[in-house]
Amino acid sequence: MSEGREPLVRFEGVALGYRGETVIEDLDFTLCAGDFLGLVGPNGAGKSTVVKAMLGLLKPMRGRIVYERELHEELEFGYIPQRHTLDEIFPLTVEEIVAMARYRSAGLLRGPDREDREAVEHALEAVDIVRLRHRGYGELSGGQRQRTLIARAMATGANCLVLDEPTDGMDLSSQEAILRLVSRLHEEEGLTVVFVSHLLNEVANFVDRLAMIEDGRFAWGTLEEILTDERLSDLYGMPVEVGRIGDAVVVVPESRL
Amino acid sequence: MLQYPFIRTALAGTLAIGLVCAFLGVYVVTRRIVFVGATLAQISSAGIALGVWTGWSPNALSLAFTFLAVLFFAHPSFGRRWPQDTVLGVLFTVSGAAAVLLVAHTARGNEEVLHLLQGNLLAIDSTTAWTSAIVFGAILLVHLLLYKEFLYLSFDPRMAATQGYRAGGWNLLFYALLGLAIALAIKAVGVLLMFAFLVIPAALGLVLVRRMGGVFAVAMAAAAVAVVVGIWLSYRFDFPSGPMIVAVMGGLLALGGTARLAVR
Numbered sequence: 001m002s003e004g005r006e007p008l009v010r011f012e013g014v015a016l017g018y019r020g021e022t023v024i025e026d027l028d029f030t031l032c033a034g035d036f037l038g039l040v041g042p043n044g045a046g047k048s049t050v051v052k053a054m055l056g057l058l059k060p061m062r063g064r065i066v067y068e069r070e071l072h073e074e075l076e077f078g079y080i081p082q083r084h085t086l087d088e089i090f091p092l093t094v095e096e097i098v099a100m101a102r103y104r105s106a107g108l109l110r111g112p113d114r115e116d117r118e119a120v121e122h123a124l125e126a127v128d129i130v131r132l133r134h135r136g137y138g139e140l141s142g143g144q145r146q147r148t149l150i151a152r153a154m155a156t157g158a159n160c161l162v163l164d165e166p167t168d169g170m171d172l173s174s175q176e177a178i179l180r181l182v183s184r185l186h187e188e189e190g191l192t193v194v195f196v197s198h199l200l201n202e203v204a205n206f207v208d209r210l211a212m213i214e215d216g217r218f219a220w221g222t223l224e225e226i227l228t229d230e231r232l233s234d235l236y237g238m239p240v241e242v243g244r245i246g247d248a249v250v251v252v253p254e255s256r257l
Numbered sequence: 258m259l260q261y262p263f264i265r266t267a268l269a270g271t272l273a274i275g276l277v278c279a280f281l282g283v284y285v286v287t288r289r290i291v292f293v294g295a296t297l298a299q300i301s302s303a304g305i306a307l308g309v310w311t312g313w314s315p316n317a318l319s320l321a322f323t324f325l326a327v328l329f330f331a332h333p334s335f336g337r338r339w340p341q342d343t344v345l346g347v348l349f350t351v352s353g354a355a356a357v358l359l360v361a362h363t364a365r366g367n368e369e370v371l372h373l374l375q376g377n378l379l380a381i382d383s384t385t386a387w388t389s390a391i392v393f394g395a396i397l398l399v400h401l402l403l404y405k406e407f408l409y410l411s412f413d414p415r416m417a418a419t420q421g422y423r424a425g426g427w428n429l430l431f432y433a434l435l436g437l438a439i440a441l442a443i444k445a446v447g448v449l450l451m452f453a454f455l456v457i458p459a460a461l462g463l464v465l466v467r468r469m470g471g472v473f474a475v476a477m478a479a480a481a482v483a484v485v486v487g488i489w490l491s492y493r494f495d496f497p498s499g500p501m502i503v504a505v506m507g508g509l510l511a512l513g514g515t516a517r518l519a520v521r
Contacts, residue, residue, distance in 0.1 A: 091469055152416070
């Protein structure tokens, strides 16, 4: 558990899967308030399945997921889906998409009130897309779309952002910009963050906790606990070396050194 | 032509159906479920055909068939084990064949097949016109009242689910309203025109406008224009009215697409 931080969600011996087939098992980890957790693993390893379970959209096949009672009511997830899952055929503007976050709290048969409009405004400002508010989602770059979805998650009033592969398919500078944005929101807005990626080198320099899935194996801990030659070699099933370039951590297979 | 009561009735009934189907069509096209719409229409026509063959109520059987299909399409497992388009292809062809076979040996076999396909707008009676206006008006009202929910759950159902929306229930309501509209429209205007109302006006809206509200407005306006112009052309030049309305919609879409290309 993260020292001094209140636990939000605990996975206790959880196995997850679909239609009776296990995708991933033996998940034991805790997400604490204020964590910046990187959930890393190759495509198809089950990262999105873990996210679904965390959000309460998928029941465990075995084990249990505990939402700490005293904090549960305050825990609001802001889910940011993979941007390619959203269809740009819908002619929606950035502002309209961000405003969707407030539909639930507005309730049936009611439009947005002042509080809703302020939440949307704050979210647009926080991710620096006020100037894009009237642009169509289909006209945006990958980075701008990601910012729109982050703003929508923030506008829900979430205190825990869950980002599913937000930098997938982006160029290096866009990846860096999104990671810096999420890092800033984590620090300035005090948000708990779960950042899903298949690129360890991408997230290792921003997060403070790592949960790694590799070929059915699972490891979780602080950067110091996870980013060691032995631990990663064991996890990947091949010799791996953890090095540094300046302040940046770099993980490389030994065969490429 | 408006001096004839049967034309006024046909115009009113078809307008009610066209306006609401064009509205629903925006969701059908943006949710990329056009083939679901076509298959629902075909299944609905199979229900009507069974009614014609057995002498039971075609309307009741059409609604029953359509709602069974709605339950199937709205179920979360739909498309998981088998690809959706494969399942839809099977249902579309089999129900289409069933509709033809069921009426083939009835007293007016060929006429019934043609009726199922292209409807007979000019035979719409005032009861059907009023019923259409009330039921289709109610469907539109529900959609307008729940606009933000239907839009959100169409655009991003998973995000909506994380906020507590029961995506399955909303999906079922969406399909139930769509199925009701299709089942009632088929009987009056036939498979061809009903399906055209679901697809062509929405496509025109998406070609011409880049705002959601505008797409709905253009789609409904296009359907209304096509109904009025199509019925007038069919009266003036003695053509079947359903296919003529479809042809006008096709012409509007071609004009809209050309205008869009010219502006670029």
